[in-house]
Amino acid sequence: MKSYGKMSRSLVALAIVSLMGCSSSPDKNFQELAKQSLEQQIQWNAAQSEATEVVSLTELMNIPELDMLINQAMEKNPSLQQTLMALKIVYAERDATNSSRIPSLTAGYDADKEEESDASYSADLTVSWEVDLWNKIGNETNAADKDIASSIANYQSATDTLAANIMRAWLQISLQKQLVDIEKQRLQITEDNESLILEKYRAGLGDLEDLDTARTDSASTRATLANYTEVLAQNERSLALLIGTMGGDQSFNVSAEFPDVITPLVSLPEQDLSRRPDLKSAFYDLEAEEFRTDAAYKALLPSISLSVALSDTASSPTSALLTSPLWSLLGQLSAPIFDGGYLQSQVDIAEMTTEKAYWVYQETLLNAVNEVENALGQEKSLAEQQRHLELALESAKRSFANYQEKYREGLVDISDLISVQTNGFDVKANLTQVIYNRLVNRIDLGLALGLGVSS
Secondary structure (H helix, E strand, O other): OHHHHHHHHHHHHHHHHHHHHOOOOOOOOHHHHHHHHHHHHHHHOOOOOOOOOOOOHHHHOOOHHHHHHHHHHHHHOHHHHHHHHHHHHHHHHHHHHHHHHOOEEEEEEEEEOOOOOOOEEEEEEEEEEEEOOOOHHHHHHHHHHHHHHHHHHHHHHHHHHHHHHHHHHHHHHHHHHHHHHHHHHHHHHHHHHHHHHHHHHHOOOOOHHHHHHHHHHHHHHHHHHHHHHHHHHHHHHHHHHHOOOOOOOOOOOOOOOOOOOOOOOOOOHHHOOOOOHHHHHHHHHHHHHHHHHHHHHHOOOOEEEEEEEEEEEEOOOOOOOOOOOEEEEEEEEEOOOOOOOHHHHHHHHHHHHHHHHHHHHHHHHHHHHHHHHHHHHHHHHHHHHHHHHHHHHHHHHHHHHHHHHHHHOOOOOHHHHHHHHHHHHHHHHHHHHHHHHHHHHHHHHHHHOOOOOOO
């Protein structure tokens, strides 16, 4: 019997040593790989164009009325509030995970009555605690902390995106107001041309084709004006939706002139990418999965649990309330020997999930770099387009003045004058659209660089 007991203890010891051997952490350190990738991208992206330093997204426009709408949206936007509730849920889940590190206390009270016997009453009080010998529960709690950090970053990203969408909507309303003004000016000109041609036609100095052309231009302009007016109303309703209010006939005090939108800072490498919320969230997710992988390895190791119980049995209810309790102490050491490969499969799943989180981070980083480069390229392209269209508009104005003088002298037809007028309005509308695109692109660049709002 003694030799059998020694052999049993030896087998248990051998099993524990084997388990400890197979519970070593993975070789790859994905956190370090992710940090190296970010540093490489920052160094590669360090040489950028000159810009003005800003610290928040709203400083790009700095309009008090707009800031008030953004603050209102932070409290009333339903989508943002859902993201906030998701964050609160993660906080609660972390508390649930951390509770495993704290001893649990349970109490019970029982009354028993059998036929032809007196009633008996029993009470018990049990304290249970699992000793976190290998810091497994600590790893799970750390993973939950990283989940919270990731959710905070996601909430910040949702906040920044909402603010950017409101800023874009503000600019869109300003754009539509300007396009409406341009079409009203165009309509006034086309109506004046139509009246002039009609008078000349009645006087026998014009032909029917010119009159039909003028009427076509007027009708087409009225159709375009009706469309722009409705688009303006839709944009105002969209802005109301973003700030969490009913649209209706709500009108916003948006100027028909574009505000100044400064270019976000891109010249210093420490200002780039690393403060983006989506990158932070992806990195925190990676850290969380690495902690879960460590916990999965430690699940292969032995565990120790302790419990202390107080119990009492008596013939009356009051006497059973632990007046003369008996206590017992139980310590339990358990180790997985054979579970059909379940725990090892959990380790494999955790490792693959960690590697997947690493590649998610890599994808997020590459997308971030691509967004910055696209926004910078767009800034240069749109600036060049704006410069050429401004020159074209000046030329169109001079051309119209020349044709108007020649028309008065009878050197050109009315159709030539109308064509020059139409070309001038088209150039003006195109210039307005390009300026809008350039301002919106600066907001996109701010988001790409991680400029946000306080939340």
